[in-house]
Amino acid sequence: xxxxxxxxxxxxxxxxxxxxxxxxxxxxxxxxxxxxxxxxxxxxxxxxxxxxxxxxxxxxxxxxxxxxxxxxxxxxxxxxxxxxxxxxxxxxxxxxxxxxxxxxxxxxxxxx
Amino acid sequence: xxxxxxxxxxxxxxxxxxxxxxxxxxxxxxxxxxxxxxxxxxxxxxxxxxxxxxxxxxxxxxxxxxxxxxxxxxxxxxxxxxxxxxxxxxxxxxxxxxxxxxxxxxxxxxxxx
Numbered sequence: 001x002x003x004x005x006x007x008x009x010x011x012x013x014x015x016x017x018x019x020x021x022x023x024x025x026x027x028x029x030x031x032x033x034x035x036x037x038x039x040x041x042x043x044x045x046x047x048x049x050x051x052x053x054x055x056x057x058x059x060x061x062x063x064x065x066x067x068x069x070x071x072x073x074x075x076x077x078x079x080x081x082x083x084x085x086x087x088x089x090x091x092x093x094x095x096x097x098x099x100x101x102x103x104x105x106x107x108x109x110x111x112x
Numbered sequence: 113x114x115x116x117x118x119x120x121x122x123x124x125x126x127x128x129x130x131x132x133x134x135x136x137x138x139x140x141x142x143x144x145x146x147x148x149x150x151x152x153x154x155x156x157x158x159x160x161x162x163x164x165x166x167x168x169x170x171x172x173x174x175x176x177x178x179x180x181x182x183x184x185x186x187x188x189x190x191x192x193x194x195x196x197x198x199x200x201x202x203x204x205x206x207x208x209x210x211x212x213x214x215x216x217x218x219x220x221x222x223x224x225x
Binding site for chain 1: 144146148154155156157158161202212213214215216217218
């Protein structure tokens with residue numbers, strides 16, 4: 001158990017819909033990261049928050065947005081969903097700047 | 113920007129045989145290097161990491177990796193694999209000035225009896 005909690009574990013929705021994925025980091029970790037894992041793209045970094053502020057942005061689509069709340073949990077919002085958004089979305093957290101991340105078990109999104 | 117190349121997408125090996133999973137990285141600055149393992153239907157788990165110091169790093173489950181700066185490599189090795197080592201292995205790099213991890217495409221280790 002990494003200490004990072006993600007909900008929901010599985011989500012099935014239709015094209016055009018909007019979903020929210022939630023992540024609770026390890027106790028004490030200030031950084032939260034979102035990654036997307038798909039068969040064709042591999043593990044892609046989406047976005048990082050540090051203590052409530054956006055710190056780094058990767059290959060995140062404009063239809064996607066995220067935020068980190070004062071209690072340090074984070075939410076990833078995916079809107080106008082397309083079939084190609086079907087993937088496993090991972091949240092990870094870290095305490096410092098060495099790049100050692102602790103991953104949740106992921107949220108599997110299926111868009112039909 | 114940093115990048116990671118894992119040359120082998122799949123490595124089949126017999127149980128109790130040695131294995132090496134290859135990883136090369138590219139970066140213009142100092143880096144930290146990591147190997148993560150992903151078992152089926154699970155998240156990623158840290159196997160080992162190189163931050164500084166000794167270039168030979170030992171991790172969990174009997175794995176080790178060697179940092180070679182001149183060859184920009186960080187290959188993962190295990191002298192004797194078990195069926196339970198069957199999983200996807202990811203090499204990752206972060207620049208020492210930041211903490212964003214860039215992952216390779218992964219190597220699927222398939223251990224056969």
